[in-house]
Amino acid sequence: MTERKKTNEPDTRTRIVEAALETLREEGFAGTTARAIAARGGFNQALIFYHFGSVAALLLEAFRATSEEQVAKYNAAAAEVGSLSDLVEIARRLHEEDLESGAVTVVTQLMAAAASDPDAGRAMLDRFEGWIGLVENALRGALASNPLAALVPVREAGYAICAMFLGIELMSRLDPERSEADQVFAMMSAMAQLAQELLPKVLPES
């Protein structure tokens, strides 16, 4: 990795990665060309090939960077999860922040694009493992004081929750004004509340 100077200016690689993410978010995968990225970031198109070799390699690196950043950010929050309600609340907050940052939108765009390229698909899945693990951890915390813990396979549930989150993001972006994500999170919050109240009555402590 290149040394970071003590200036406020990010180095070129970082600027390129950030412009790539921004383009992916605003223009979608199909609109994320070397020219579009360079125009958005205000640098020369040829720099992308000098620094990353190809647009595809840049996008993979950009996904790695944003995944690491986001997972680190939410892992702290996940460690504090003590109930299903907490878990829903984190998900809600992540969604809300994504309306601005588009970090998850970037994931759905890259996943859809990688669906027809086995190598890219495998690479994406490897990197997405961090997200699933994040949810698994949060889920373990959420179930710690719940008799349901013995009955819910955390891996599968984490996978399913990630899937739902991606799907909500995909649908919400189609027409943000008609997004029903808020109501969905409210519903899940109510369900979590219900599960916490009712389950102890019917399940014995393990």
Place this chain on the structure above:
Amino acid sequence: MTERKKTNEPDTRTRIVEAALETLREEGFAGTTARAIAARGGFNQALIFYHFGSVAALLLEAFRATSEEQVAKYNAAAAEVGSLSDLVEIARRLHEEDLESGAVTVVTQLMAAAASDPDAGRAMLDRFEGWIGLVENALRGALASNPLAALVPVREAGYAICAMFLGIELMSRLDPERSEADQVFAMMSAMAQLAQELLPKVLPES
């Protein structure tokens, strides 16, 4: 609509729509060009523009066609749903059939592509309403004999289930060999079973 001849040969519009869906499934959105569609279907590229005006218009029409077909097909099954377990089983079957047909993969590809085009996004969302309604109906059937019915808002739950399904499809396509969809459906089946056994004990009949 053009009259259907009494031959086994589908008319040209149909052939084009089918080639477009096949291309979308095999090559992804980025690879779905007029030339690729024509090559796959064995017809002339110019026919796409003669019959549909543009590639984008063709894809929208293709989505309409496949959605209507799939929703009609599964609406019959949805009407028979009498429990949460039935609902999970339908979802599992749809997923299994999608491994072959790719009908849902097409939806995720078109949704991701439409994310950066507000007009296309709204059109996609309108047409996706049929899928949400399908799940809503199945859910009503699943909850009919369950005290949970009074507590679960069917619209939100239907939306969430659709989202999860799309997400599972998106993730599964990245590397079909590493797909965890089967385990996820098994987990949901167990949860449905559990809900059916336990909830009546703790919720009064409404």
Place this chain on the structure above:
DNA sequence: GTCTATAGTCGGATAGAC
């Protein structure tokens, strides 16, 4: 490391013959 310029390819779309 960053720039300009350009080669080479592929895409949407149309004109016009049949």
Place this chain on the structure above:
DNA sequence: GTCTATCCGACTATAGAC
């Protein structure tokens, strides 16, 4: 309705000056 031929713009990627 279907074909051939083609225009033209946009793309990735590279060569080479600075």
